[in-house]
Amino acid sequence: MKVEPITSMKDVKNIKRLLQDHPRNLLLFIMGINSGLRAQDILTLRVVDLLDKRVGDRIVVTEKKTGKQNVAIINKEIADTFQKYLEYYECEADEGQFLFQSRKGKNYPITTYRVTGLLKEWTSAINLKGNYGAHSLRKTFCYQQRVHFGVSWELLSKRLNHSSPSVTRRYIGVQDEEVESILLNNI
Template sequence: MNIVQPIRDAELIQEIKEFLKNWNERNYILFLLGINTGLRIKDILKLRVSDVEGWSIFLKEGKTGKLTEIHMPNELKRALRSYIKGKDKNEYLFKSREGKNKPITVSMAYVIMKNIEEEFGLERIGCHSLRKTYGYHHYKQFNDVVALMEHFNHSDPKITLIYIGMKQDEKNKYQKKFKI
């Protein structure tokens, strides 16, 4: 089983955003949505222009079936406004080149993440890294595991801390200091 990791380095995230902005606007917006909302990739790919016109995204999560509302931070909202300008309200945000109005596949999103991994020399990065990156940085900023646990629909704070890589960071910190 491949366990993907969050992108922990905030400076690296900025570099990735700049790279994506210059490489492909669709991929840049995909990355921004993932790291700023914590949504699963399948839910992100189902979004249409009309879903992101306001300040919040309202959707029924595919995995849990729960209705959720996610307020968009300013940077994401500004980028989305520019990206959707002139697009039809029914158009998928991440439109595939194949078909008339179909979203890219999870496999294509994975290829995008693998390109990022290769370009920046990262390891264990995949689509779920976007959601984990959101969680990791949310926890670092607010230190509120309960809010994050509820956002992710986890049943226990311990699960959330493991999920976002905090437990691994703690183990690594001790292991670096360990000596016999």
């Protein structure tokens, strides 16, 4: 069953508010919706990968699924959230630890399965109906970029390393309401 993007900015803000006292989970959510990377690739990041990075700096990631290199750019939201994360966890003593470590310890990241569980918890906590999972983070990035920032299908396709914009359109899923809304345009 396919997962959905979080389409409402209000819901995005509600989840951010919900996670304010949980720096690891907030950073996971922020990185997921701001980078466009797959959750499995975000989970490979270590503290050292973000340490000393500033807004505009790049992090190079090798995608597990494709083996291709991809980048994440540190934006202000990621930088600010990472700073809070560092202050909370006092990570600088062990820079090699995973950003999103599991209960097994600093040498083990949480799993994509756990990210799916977290997304389900967060969306349930704000009474958001639908099917959400780890991939909802990436899909939320795409949806918000397209709807709120007007980013073209072509650019999104390139960002996601999809073979064509039509693959990206199927991936995000165009809602019936969006198609029907064009019928209100006056020509």
